[in-house]
Every structure is written in C-alpha cells, then in structure tokens.
Amino acid sequence: MKDEELMQQAVEARQLSYSPYSNFKVGAALLCKDGKVFLGANVENSAYPLCMCAERNALYNAMMNGYKRADFVALAIAADTDAPCSPCGACRQVISELFPRDGEILLTNLKGDSYKTNIDELLPLAFSGDDLK
Ligand code: THU
Numbered sequence: 001m002k003d004e005e006l007m008q009q010a011v012e013a014r015q016l017s018y019s020p021y022s023n024f025k026v027g028a029a030l031l032c033k034d035g036k037v038f039l040g041a042n043v044e045n046s047a048y049p050l051c052m053c054a055e056r057n058a059l060y061n062a063m064m065n066g067y068k069r070a071d072f073v074a075l076a077i078a079a080d081t082d083a084p085c086s087p088c089g090a091c092r093q094v095i096s097e098l099f100p101r102d103g104e105i106l107l108t109n110l111k112g113d114s115y116k117t118n119i120d121e122l123l124p125l126a127f128s129g130d131d132l133k
Contacts, residue, residue: 003074003116006031007108009039010078013054016041024079026054030062031074038062054079055091059098074104084108084115092123 006029013027021044028040040058044051055077062072075095079085084107087095096119105122108114
C-alpha cells in the first residue's frame, strides 16, 4: 500500500473520534504485513486523564485482533494541525514498546503535508523492557 493511501485512511479514521471536550479529532491507521489495516481514533472522557489517543487505539485494536509487533509495517497519524501531526509523549512510549524499530511512522495533516519518521527519531534514548533486566 502506498504511503498516501495509509495517510488517507488515518484522515478518514478521524470520523471515529469521540472528542467532545477538545473537539480535536485524531486518526491513525496501522498497516500490517498481510495488508490488513487497523484504525484508531481518540476517545475522550469527562474525567480528562482517561482520554485515549488515536495511535494507541490503533495499536491496541490490532493486538486485540491477534496481531503483534512483528506484523506491523507502518503507522499513519492525522489531525487538523498546521504541521504534520506528531504523537504525544505517552504514545511515543507505547509505540516504542509495540511497534518495530524499522517501522515507518507517517505524520500528516488535512492540508496533505507529511513527514516520514521512525520511533528512534521520535523517542531517542527510550526506556524499555531491557532496562528492567
Ligand atoms: N491526541 C491523540 O489522539 N494523539 C496524540 O498523539 C496527541 C493527542 C488526542 C488526545 C485528546 O483526545 C486530543 O487529542 C487533545 O489532546
């Protein structure tokens, strides 16, 4: 699948957003090796700390369908931002745990700007399970 198609799916996943508090819709689309795409959108709560981000929902959606890190190829994230939408710190930590180091992370916005990156660039010197040994 082309990067542009995956980013378009992330844009469309924004329609699934439940964001009555921020009115900020974020969408994510996670591509697997077999071509399957799992979507995620942000889901908010009146108790604000319980809000869940789009990227994490996409990863958890895939995992609840039996997919895991080795199956993931690319993750696209989209929101109505000036620059391509970049994941929050919590999502970077979760991506670092569940998404492969060589996986492509595609950031975009509604204007079609995009930036291709990876978790090592987004979260250098990450804390990981290795540190617990
Ligand atoms: N949000 C995401 O879904 N992903 C991010 O990486 C940044 C923030 C959501 C959380 C909340 O619902 C809204 O955007 C405003 O922070």
